[in-house]
Amino acid sequence: MLLLTALETIGLVRDLVLIAVLLLLALVLSVGMILSLLFYRRVTETLRKSERTLDRIESVSSQISEDILGPITTAKKTVFGIRPLISMLLRTGDDRSK
Numbered sequence: 639m640l641l642l643t644a645l646e647t648i649g650l651v652r653d654l655v656l657i658a659v660l661l662l663l664a665l666v667l668s669v670g671m672i673l674s675l676l677f678y679r680r681v682t683e684t685l686r687k688s689e690r691t692l693d694r695i696e697s698v699s700s701q702i703s704e705d706i707l708g709p710i711t712t713a714k715k716t717v718f719g720i721r722p723l724i725s726m727l728l729r730t731g732d733d734r735s736k
């Protein structure tokens with residue numbers, strides 16, 4: 639029969655509790671790692687979707703810039719280029735009437 643003294647029993651219980659705590663800690667760390675990997679995969683997927691959305695928005699905005707703002711800018715440059723000519727012609731016309 640195996641009889642233990644009080645000190646041996648306390649040492650045995652201490653060792654068993656230490657083993658149980660370490661196993662629980664390993665379990666918690668494993669679950670934490672699994673949850674963090676799942677969270678990472680979900681966040682990565684969301685970031686990829688948002689990146690594709692931003693690429694589409696950039697494509698649409700550049701197309702709008704080329705199709706709408708391009709002709710407006712060209713017309714504006716043309717008007718500002720013709721303006722001195724019109725001013726000169728109007729001044730020349732004023733000189734003839736005098």
